Amino acid sequence: MINVIAGQILMGISLVFMAIGIYSVLTFHDFYSRVVITAKVDTVGFITLIFGAMLIQGFSFFSLKLLLILVFELLTSPISTHSIAHSAYTSGYTIRKEVRAEGSGE
Amino acid sequence: MKRLLHYIKMMIVFAVVWVILEERIDGTTVLMGALIGLGTMLVTDRYVLRGDYQETYRLGFWTALRYVASLIVQIYVAGVQAVYRVLTRKLNVGIVDVKTSLTSDFHISLLANSITLTPGTVTLDRKGDTLKVIWIDCTTTDPDEAGPQIKLNFESLISGGRS
Structure with missing residues (x-):
């Protein structure tokens, strides 16, 4: 019983992380800061989600499958981030300073 | 010899992954996983990655x-x-x-x-x-x-x- 509650708390934390990631994509204007923030927040949220699901399920084939998915994610997530940032860099994006503009988000 | 050792090590890894995906531990599943792993490695060596890549991608x-x-x-x-x-x-x-x-x-x-x-x-x-x-x-x-x-x-x- 205790592991189900702990797992659900972990999944809740991961949802908070992902929500903040989406918020950052919507509010920042510079491409590079979006890439840097989402790359981190996404991975943390995903790992926490997987750990929460593993806690709920206990030690079984299901959580071993989740572990395989986690390894795959850890290998591929930085590569996809890198290729997006790399293509932006080679096509000549420059860094824009974040402006603290109110009301520009609408 | 070294190549054979590498094959055997990788076959164990492939068999473990296959058992996890099949959700069943018995002789047939383990053997099936090892054989499919061997086939995959042979195809990879023959057509995809030529040369000795075993030493390149090594991490203790x-x-x-x-x-x-x-x-x-x-x-x-x-x-x-x-x-x-x-x-x-x-x-x-x-x-x-x-x-x-x-x-x-x-x-x-x-x-x-x-x-x-x-x-x-x-x-x-x-x-x-x-x-x-x-x-x-x-x-x-x-x-x-x-x-x-x-x-x-x-x-x-x-x-x-x-x-």
């Missing part, structure tokens, strides 16, 4: 374990820092060059991946032993000063033990 078991453990800790530090920066909107993005002392391509790509996953940095480009990195809290553009703050201890972790 304990090195890998310590590396992954340290990576997960750093990912959490990165996530909390990123959240803090989003909420306070403190961003000072810049691009810096970082020199690495690692030599093999595989190790450099591992380092670049760990830089992408760790606090506030994403790898952009690589030329020889120089990596271009976006840094979210860019206090200095000097490669020698920025290097240790960006690479943390991953360089010694990756090359540590039998590299």
Whole structure:
């Protein structure tokens, strides 16, 4: 019983992380800061989600499958981030300073 | 001989993965996984990766374990820092060059991946032993000063033990 509650708390934390990631994509204007923030927040949220699901399920084939998915994610997530940032860099994006503009988000 | 040893080791790994995917442990499943793994490796050796790649993509078991453990800790530090920066909107993005002392391509790509996953940095480009990195809290553009703050201890972790 205790592991189900702990797992659900972990999944809740991961949802908070992902929500903040989406918020950052919507509010920042510079491409590079979006890439840097989402790359981190996404991975943390995903790992926490997987750990929460593993806690709920206990030690079984299901959580071993989740572990395989986690390894795959850890290998591929930085590569996809890198290729997006790399293509932006080679096509000549420059860094824009974040402006603290109110009301520009609408 | 060495090639045979590599095949046997990889067949064990493939069999374990196959057992996990099939959700059943018995002789047939293990044998099936090992045979499919062997077939995959033969096709890969024959058509995809020619030459001796076994030595290129080598990382000691304990090195890998310590590396992954340290990576997960750093990912959490990165996530909390990123959240803090989003909420306070403190961003000072810049691009810096970082020199690495690692030599093999595989190790450099591992380092670049760990830089992408760790606090506030994403790898952009690589030329020889120089990596271009976006840094979210860019206090200095000097490669020698920025290097240790960006690479943390991953360089010694990756090359540590039998590299």
